[in-house]
Amino acid sequence: MKLKVFNESIIALMLMSVFSLTAFSQQIPAAPPVTPKAQDHAINDNDDININVNINLEKLKTTIKNLSTIQGKQVELAMQDLGKSLEAGFKDFGDNFDKNFNVNIPDISIDIDNPARLSEDDYKQQLADGKLVEKIKNYSKSYSVDGNDVLQINNTFGKITVNTWNKNEFKVDVQMKFGARDESTVNYMADGSSISSSKTGSVVSFKTNLFNGNSGNNNRTHIEINYTVYMPASNGIDITNRFGSVSLPELSGKTLLRVSYGGLTAAGLTNTENDVKVSYGDANITDFNSGKLRVSYGSLKTGTVNNIDAHISFSSIDIDRLKGAANVDIKYGDGFRIGTIDKTVSNINVDAAFTNIDFDFKNSEAFNFDVTTKMGGFDFNDDKVKCTYKSTDEQKGWSSTKTYKGYIGKANTNGKIIIRGNFTQVNFQ
Template sequence: MAVILPQVVSAINNDPDQNGLIEKRRNIVKVFDVRSSDVLTVDNQFGKVSINLWNKNEIKVEIVVTANAASDDRASDYLGAVTIDEKRMKDQINLITNIDRSRFGNNGWNNKKGDKNFIQIDYTVYMPKQNALIVRNKFGNTDIAEFHAPLTVDAKYGNFVATLLDNVSNTIDVSYGSAKIGKMDGGKLECKYSNLTLDMAKDVLINNKFGDLNIGDVNNLDADIDYSGAKIGTMRGSGKIKLNYSGNFKINELTNSAQNVDIQASYSSVILPAEATQFNVTVSYGNFTYPTSNVNFSMQPDKDAKSYKMKQYQGKIGSGSGTKITVNSKYGDVKLKD
């Protein structure tokens, strides 16, 4: 059952930050009784989506539509240009923000508060922790304190922030913004023209293009990194990493539990820790640098080998009881650092 509470329209024109503009708001509240199998989809634009969890068998969605303009009539017209389509079929609940652009004529609109022809649509969602969620949001931020069910987020021209994602079925896609995640148990992250910060993760697949990548602590990582700088603090399991035009890729620590790291690099530099590792490093049009002591080679090129030729180095540092490192690098240097 869905409960739609009355819409409330308010006018505010005494805010000094409004530069004499008329601001109007419309408040919409939707409530849905749900089962654990129900999936909520929010498809929004030009506003913020905030997700909260609670211990009720219902989903409550509070929507605030804000518009301002130079006149009362025009502000009302802009406010009326926004409609929220609601569709419920079987286990799917869909809320879609629509904007009738013809209502703006040649005026257009923007998303900067205090400017003329401003429009914003903000969603605040309260939902049970067991229900899956899909969020599509353009030109606005998406915030999730914590989430335990399967989650899909497609954020464009906005930032994504999450504190805890402890389900393995996460699919996060961020373009032209930034993503900051505290802890993530598993899933897929795709970032384009966006910076990604991930404090802690267990098993993740990452595609990162044209943005910086920073991971604090990760167990298993499968990553494709293009035109992006990348730094990893600690790796505890295994890594399969492809680099393309990615300068200064670095892993600070490989723990005793880290099994293997396989890196395929083109036009990229690679820096890895050298403690008790086994290594198989191949470089073309690049150099391999390693500690000057405690290194035992089972294979290495002639000292007079040309720098542009393929050169392969195999061996171990110390006991070689630690991580097995395999690097194949073209047009970039590889360094094992104490």
């Protein structure tokens, strides 16, 4: 078994070890080029380039970990500045990579020691120690529905758990939990918070309304608004949840999800028009039929996917099995992996920057491919993958951009894979 290796620069491998939210990196010093070895999967053609990558991702990871305890609006503003700083730094690096590259992780100017919400462990401990007073409010409401009705939920600071049943009815139970160091503060929070609901046309909506402003003192407080939902699996759902997780069973109705500062777990989204966005959290979906997926500052893991249109930033994407088509834009991520590519796949289009791509074709039959890398690399197993064209430096002089064309299994097939990568390592197994 031979392993073909085309790699423009060891820079790509250096970068891939840095751009991971789960790993940390302080500084990678510039180093002189070394003679490449086949087992290193890298060829360095850039003898005149020195790069000093200095990005403190450990600080970024710690900052994001603290987000669940900070006031929402302040976090959004701070993280918008963070995203702009990171993207600006990477853009400058791509335009002028022969200079030092620095991304300054901005300080989040929020009082972390006096958050609006204690962590779950701290809250339970302080309750047990008698340091906090707790007040719980319960809410329940049901609506009779038909197959055209959509359930809409807008929540902050809590979990949303959806269950399915055979009744033509939406039922929503909410537990509102408030904690503070004195009874007057707890009463202020609880009395000023409510759940509003209505049915307008085909939309049944529930919204969390929290007390206005702070409680008037500096006591640490805890807010937890948890929804438990019962609905038919075939009805549509529209959920917005901030600072909390969402858990879904298998749903055949159209699903619109906006989850920020919390995770998503879904057993199966079988509709063809799903629209999912997860920010600052992980998304785990067992089966995804078709639709849009946007994940930033987290990770996306799926089981079987039919068709997917995904935009991934500062995140990873892992697909166990692809059956239809994939259109993926991934930037500054921890990698794009497809475990099994079915023979039914029609096309895969990838636009990537500062990441790596790993596709497994062991169980695939026939695809054509067109791979272009700028300051990146292309590795493949030539027992399965045949490269029929590679652009060379002799054609137009040295270029950081290389193009590779060929086929997997059999030539002249309808299935096609197109990859455009900047500072990206592409691997075909």
